[in-house]
Amino acid sequence: MEEMIDVLDENGIKTSEILTRKEVHKKGIWHRVIVVAIIDNNNQVLMQQRSYKKDTNPGKWDISVAGHISAGQTSLEAAIREVEEEVGIHLYDKDLQYIFTTKNESRPKEDHIAKHFYDFYIAKISEIDIDHITLQESEVENAKLVNKEEFKYMVEHEDMVKRDEIYNALLEYLFEK
Numbered sequence: 001m002e003e004m005i006d007v008l009d010e011n012g013i014k015t016s017e018i019l020t021r022k023e024v025h026k027k028g029i030w031h032r033v034i035v036v037a038i039i040d041n042n043n044q045v046l047m048q049q050r051s052y053k054k055d056t057n058p059g060k061w062d063i064s065v066a067g068h069i070s071a072g073q074t075s076l077e078a079a080i081r082e083v084e085e086e087v088g089i090h091l092y093d094k095d096l097q098y099i100f101t102t103k104n105e106s107r108p109k110e111d112h113i114a115k116h117f118y119d120f121y122i123a124k125i126s127e128i129d130i131d132h133i134t135l136q137e138s139e140v141e142n143a144k145l146v147n148k149e150e151f152k153y154m155v156e157h158e159d160m161v162k163r164d165e166i167y168n169a170l171l172e173y174l175f176e177k
Contacts, residue, residue, distance in 0.1 A: 002020045002022060003021045004018050004019070004020060004021075004070060005018065005019055005020070005021050005024050005031045005068055005071055006018055006032070006069070006071045007019055007024065007029050007030070007031060008030040008032060009030065010030060012030070012032070012101065012103070021068055024115075025114060026113070028113030029115060030115045030116075030117065031068065031069070031115065031116065031117070032075065032117045032118075033066060033068050033069065033118050034065075034066065034067060034075055034078045034079040034118070034119050034120075035063065035066045035118050035119070035121070035166055036063070036064050036066070036079050036083055036096070036120075036121045036122070036123055037064050037121070037122050037123070037166075037170050038064040038065070038083070038087070038089065038123045038125060038128065039122060039123070039124050039125075039174075040125060040126065040127055040128045041124075041125075041126050043148055044128065044145040044146060045063060045064070045145070045147075045151050046064040046087065046130075046133075046143060046145055047062070047063060047144050047145070047146055047151075047154070048061070048062055048064060048065065048086065048135075048140045048141075048143050049061050049062075049141040049143070050139070050161065051137065051138060051139055051141045052141055053138065054139070055112065056108040056109060056112060056114070057108065057161045059141065060159055060160055061154060061158055061160045061161070062160060062163070063166070063167070063170065064083070064087065064123075065079075065083045066082070066163075067081075067082035067085070067086065069119075075098075076093055076096060076098075076121075079091075079119070079121050080092070080093070083123070086136045086140050087133050087134070087136075088133055088135070089128075089133065091123055091125070095123045095124070096122075096123050097122045099120045099121060100169065101118065101119050101120070102117070102118050102120065102165045103117050103118075104116050104118060118163070120166050120169065122170070128145060130143060148171070148174035148175060152171055155167045155168075155171065
């Protein structure tokens with residue numbers, strides 16, 4: 001069964017309409033997505049390479065986790081669910097720090113209009129054991145840890161998923177520490 005998504009208006013307010021993920025992208029309807037940067041005590045960021053099977057941004061690098069909020073779910077619930085699904089790390093509410101929400105509209109493919117409100121979180125955990133991360137094969141191709149200088153280099157030089165506002169906020173956070 002395809003994931004069901006709460007439809008939002010242009011201000012990010014739920015309209016009470018629920019559509020499939022495919023429908024919201026085909027019709028270009030506003031909806032909410034979470035983005036989570038997972039950082040360890042050494043200020044290393046968990047990066048993921050998107051699966052080559054993904055319909056948008058296949059093979060591109062991105063911060064730790066991103067995913068749609070299912071209908072009826074809170075942003076925080078979706079963040080915890082997506083982190084567990086994509087990289088096998090179990091988080092609790094207290095592990096996630098809400099940073100901000102940003103609005104973005106793009107057209108990654110002719111039949112895919114992305115109108116997203118991104119809720120950005122940072123999860124600070126003591127240690128990330130890269131060898132024991134369980135990657136969701138349908139979503140994630142690879143994962144690695146990078147320090148703040150490597151992350152900055154990736155943002156400036158690599159072919160990454162387009163999330164400039166989020167990456168810039170994460171760079172500010174990393175270089176403050």
